[in-house]
Amino acid sequence: MTLLHIIYLVAITAEAMSGAIMGMRRGMDLFGICLLGTVTALGGGTARDILLGHYPVGWIANPEYLTFTIGAAIVTGFVARHMHHLRKVFLIVDGLGLVAFTVIGCGVGMEMGAHPSIVVLAGVITGIFGGLLRDVLCNQVPMVLQRELYATVALFTGVLYVGLLWLGIGNSIASLVALCAGFLFRMLAMTFQWKLPDFQGKEIRGLD
Amino acid sequence: MTLLHIIYLVAITAEAMSGAIMGMRRGMDLFGICLLGTVTALGGGTARDILLGHYPVGWIANPEYLTFTIGAAIVTGFVARHMHHLRKVFLIVDGLGLVAFTVIGCGVGMEMGAHPSIVVLAGVITGIFGGLLRDVLCNQVPMVLQRELYATVALFTGVLYVGLLWLGIGNSIASLVALCAGFLFRMLAMTFQWKLPDFQGKEIRGLD
Amino acid sequence: MTLLHIIYLVAITAEAMSGAIMGMRRGMDLFGICLLGTVTALGGGTARDILLGHYPVGWIANPEYLTFTIGAAIVTGFVARHMHHLRKVFLIVDGLGLVAFTVIGCGVGMEMGAHPSIVVLAGVITGIFGGLLRDVLCNQVPMVLQRELYATVALFTGVLYVGLLWLGIGNSIASLVALCAGFLFRMLAMTFQWKLPDFQGKEIRGLD
Numbered sequence: 001m002t003l004l005h006i007i008y009l010v011a012i013t014a015e016a017m018s019g020a021i022m023g024m025r026r027g028m029d030l031f032g033i034c035l036l037g038t039v040t041a042l043g044g045g046t047a048r049d050i051l052l053g054h055y056p057v058g059w060i061a062n063p064e065y066l067t068f069t070i071g072a073a074i075v076t077g078f079v080a081r082h083m084h085h086l087r088k089v090f091l092i093v094d095g096l097g098l099v100a101f102t103v104i105g106c107g108v109g110m111e112m113g114a115h116p117s118i119v120v121l122a123g124v125i126t127g128i129f130g131g132l133l134r135d136v137l138c139n140q141v142p143m144v145l146q147r148e149l150y151a152t153v154a155l156f157t158g159v160l161y162v163g164l165l166w167l168g169i170g171n172s173i174a175s176l177v178a179l180c181a182g183f184l185f186r187m188l189a190m191t192f193q194w195k196l197p198d199f200q201g202k203e204i205r206g207l208d
Numbered sequence: 209m210t211l212l213h214i215i216y217l218v219a220i221t222a223e224a225m226s227g228a229i230m231g232m233r234r235g236m237d238l239f240g241i242c243l244l245g246t247v248t249a250l251g252g253g254t255a256r257d258i259l260l261g262h263y264p265v266g267w268i269a270n271p272e273y274l275t276f277t278i279g280a281a282i283v284t285g286f287v288a289r290h291m292h293h294l295r296k297v298f299l300i301v302d303g304l305g306l307v308a309f310t311v312i313g314c315g316v317g318m319e320m321g322a323h324p325s326i327v328v329l330a331g332v333i334t335g336i337f338g339g340l341l342r343d344v345l346c347n348q349v350p351m352v353l354q355r356e357l358y359a360t361v362a363l364f365t366g367v368l369y370v371g372l373l374w375l376g377i378g379n380s381i382a383s384l385v386a387l388c389a390g391f392l393f394r395m396l397a398m399t400f401q402w403k404l405p406d407f408q409g410k411e412i413r414g415l416d
Numbered sequence: 417m418t419l420l421h422i423i424y425l426v427a428i429t430a431e432a433m434s435g436a437i438m439g440m441r442r443g444m445d446l447f448g449i450c451l452l453g454t455v456t457a458l459g460g461g462t463a464r465d466i467l468l469g470h471y472p473v474g475w476i477a478n479p480e481y482l483t484f485t486i487g488a489a490i491v492t493g494f495v496a497r498h499m500h501h502l503r504k505v506f507l508i509v510d511g512l513g514l515v516a517f518t519v520i521g522c523g524v525g526m527e528m529g530a531h532p533s534i535v536v537l538a539g540v541i542t543g544i545f546g547g548l549l550r551d552v553l554c555n556q557v558p559m560v561l562q563r564e565l566y567a568t569v570a571l572f573t574g575v576l577y578v579g580l581l582w583l584g585i586g587n588s589i590a591s592l593v594a595l596c597a598g599f600l601f602r603m604l605a606m607t608f609q610w611k612l613p614d615f616q617g618k619e620i621r622g623l624d
Contacts, residue, residue: 023353029404031360032353046259051462053471055261063325077407117479132553137340139349141555145439145448152447196445199493231561237612239568240561254467263469271533285615345548347557 004100004175009068011097012041014090016069019134020076021083026138030077036134037073038066043130048105048122052112091190098150099182102127102157103175116166120158127154149189152196157182212308212383217276219305220249222298224277227342228284229291234346238285244342245281246274251338256313256330260320299398306358307390310335310365311383324374328366335362357397360404365390420516420591425484427513428457430506432485435550436492437499442554446493452550453489454482459546464521464538468528507606514566515598518543518573519591532582536574543570565605568612573598 019040023033042059049057059065076083083090105126109119128144128151135142144150161178165171188194227248231241250267257265267273284291291298313334317327336352336359343350352358369386373379396402435456439449458475465473475481492499499506521542525535544560544567551558560566577594581587604610 024407026349026354027406028349028353029355029406031363031404032350033407035353035359050258050466051473052476053261053469053473057259057261060260060322060326063323066325066329077405080407114476115479117482118476121482136344136552137350137353139347139555141442141444142448142553145444145451145553146442147445151451155447196447197493198443198445199440199449199496232615234557234562235614236557236561237563237614239571239612240558241615243561243567258466261469265467265469268468268530268534271531274533274537285613288615344552345558345561347555 004103004179007096007100007179008104009065010093011100012065013068013072014093015041015097015130016072017076017083018090018094019130020073021080022134022138023073024077024080030074033077034070034073036137037076038069039137040130040134041065041069041072043133044101044126044128045105045108045130047129047133048108048126051125052109052114052118052122054108054112092187095153095183095186095190096179098127098153098186099157099179101130102154102182103161103178106158106161110165116162119162120155123158123161124151124154127151127157146198147195149186149194149196153182153186153189156185212311212387215304215308215387216312217273218301219308220273221276221280222301223249223305223338224280225284225291226298226302227338228281229288230342230346231281232285232288238282241285242278242281244345245284246277247345248338248342249273249277249280251341252309252334252336253313253316253338255337255341256316256334259333260317260322260330262316262320300395303361303391303394303398304387306335306361306394307365307387309338310362310390311369311386314366314369318373324370327370328363331366331369332359332362335359335365354406355403357394357402357404361390361394361397364393420519420595423512423516423595424520425481426509427516428481429484429488430509431457431513431546432488433492433499434506434510435546436489437496438550438554439489440493440496446490449493450486450489452553453492454485455553456546456550457481457485457488459549460517460542460544461521461524461546463545463549464524464542467541468525468530468538470524470528508603511569511599511602511606512595514543514570514602515573515595517546518570518598519577519594522574522577526581532578535578536571539574539577540567540570543567543573562614563611565602565610565612569598569602569605572601 016037020033020037022040023036028036042065045058049055102123104123106119106123108126109122114122131144132142135144157178160181161174164174164177169177224245228241228245230248231244236244250273253266257263310331312331314327314331316334317330322330340350340352343352365386368389369382372382372385377385432453436449436453438456439452444452458481461474465471518539522535522539524542525538530538547560548558551560573594576597577590580590580593585593
């Protein structure tokens with residue numbers, strides 16, 4: 001049970017809670033919020049495993065992860081009314097989760113012997129696809145495509161982690177540095193509302 | 209050709225017809241309704257096979273299934289105007305399909321040597337993901353996340369089937385009991401409009 | 417480096433540009449348009465590879481494809497304002513891409529030893545799923561399900577290609593004939609606005 005593993009379990013619990021809350025706001029029933037919470041928490045790793053052909057998929061090899069996500073969604077169903085007081089805690093845990101998912105995803109990519117660029121992408125996909133699938137199921141354009149430095153944080157964390165390993169740094173140190181630097185980046189991006197350029201493109205004429 | 213297989217073929221035909229009708233209501237063309245009907249009918253098994261790494265995927269191993277779904281969608285294109293008279297027949301066949309898909313999906317999970325909780329989930333995914341993907345393609349929040357005891361029926365059927373096998377009951381008896389009990393549950397749920405709690409959560413404040 | 421391969425690289429560049437423009441029109445940021453462009457360009461081949469269990473997925477085996485799609489999306493971010501002048505060029509390249517994707521997809525299906533109907537479908541999926549996934553991420557009903565002879569062109573190209581091979585024609589000739597005939601069909605379909613029947617079904621009563 002490494003530090004990374006503990007962060008992972010805390011993070012999937014928090015992601016499942018935030019997915020469940022979004023489901024409740026859409027009027028979903030108990031099953032809906034359990035599924036949406038689980039997709040939010042485990043969808044990133046699942047997408048990565050399917051794209052890489054890395055079988056068995058994470059939660060199929062470790063069904064106990066589902067206990068965390070489904071349990072978190074059900075608890076959320078009953079206490080959600082009071083959870084906005086915890087908004088800041090969630091944003092912090094979500095930031096931790098983003099970088100932890102990324103480092104774990106990079107690890108899976110390396111285990112599969114993928115090209116370094118694919119290793120980084122495996123990390124980014126693990127970090128962001130849960131939220132992306134959640135938004136598709138909620139019938140909205142995925143937030144990760146529109147605002148804030150979220151995917152960028154995953155990209156930065158992945159590049160840093162793979163770069164440190166390439167420089168010959170040991171895995172524990174490289175993970176720890178990438179986690180801390182990525183988390184710090186995310187916190188700064190939120191605090192100062194850093195954004196990527198978005199081109200004010202709504203009036204651009206399409207090609208179709 | 210077992211009873212379960214016959215129910216399966218009848219069910220994919222009916223699911224393809226209901227998918228085709230939803231496509232027509234969205235103004236889709238002939239190709240669109242064929243694809244939407246096929247996704248509705250075969251999407252659940254496809255999602256299950258990809259998640260489990262169970263290759264070849266069902267309809268790729270048995271392309272004749274496509275004849276049923278595409279044929280059903282095309283016929284629907286020409287007779288849909290008169291099909292609402294058959295609404296009750298469809299709801300009954302859809303209920304049969306839900307439980308048959310679930311039992312078949314559990315069977316695939318067991319064949320892959322998965323953990324019992326994953327076997328049940330493989331059944332639930334087979335039962336509900338076709339409709340879920342249909343709704344995503346129609347740009348709406350999946351109905352299965354919002355109303356009625358639909359996923360719950362799949363869960364009940366899967367748990368009952370796996371439980372009976374675990375008790376040492378033979379496969380034919382276990383399938384038959386799970387099919388009948390699950391189907392009865394679905395019919396009762398529709399008749400009495402049983403629902404899961406939905407938390408009236410629309411006014412809940414989000415965490416993002 | 418065959419002619420087909422060159423057409424493929426030009427086509428993924430053009431598809432990534434058209435995806436990026438759609439992303440800009442939705443207010444997506446730089447990351448969003450890179451991801452949307454890449455999904456539009458490579459989503460069809462990815463869906464085909466996952467459905468067929470053909471690993472590694474194309475862009476994971478050849479990460480240099482990502483250079484084309486991400487590069488194209490970034491360039492588009494800066495010049496999109498002027499690109500509608502190139503609308504006709506894009507439609508032509510898109511038509512070329514559609515038939516090239518289809519022929520390449522059929523090739524992968526044959527390599528996997530699939531049934532001829534699945535070989536054709538592998539081509540069609542390669543041709544159309546990129547645009548379909550792009551539209552899902554943009555929160556709209558996929559255009560390919562609604563208008564124009566687009567999927568039909570892929571189907572025609574695939575059937576022609578597989579049919580010519582079945583008749584004993586060599587692969588180079590069969591590819592070339594299928595590419596030219598499919599492209600001509602697409603150009604004619606656009607010029608004369610050929611459509612599949614769409615049943616004016618919006619007033620049809622649903623079954624649910």
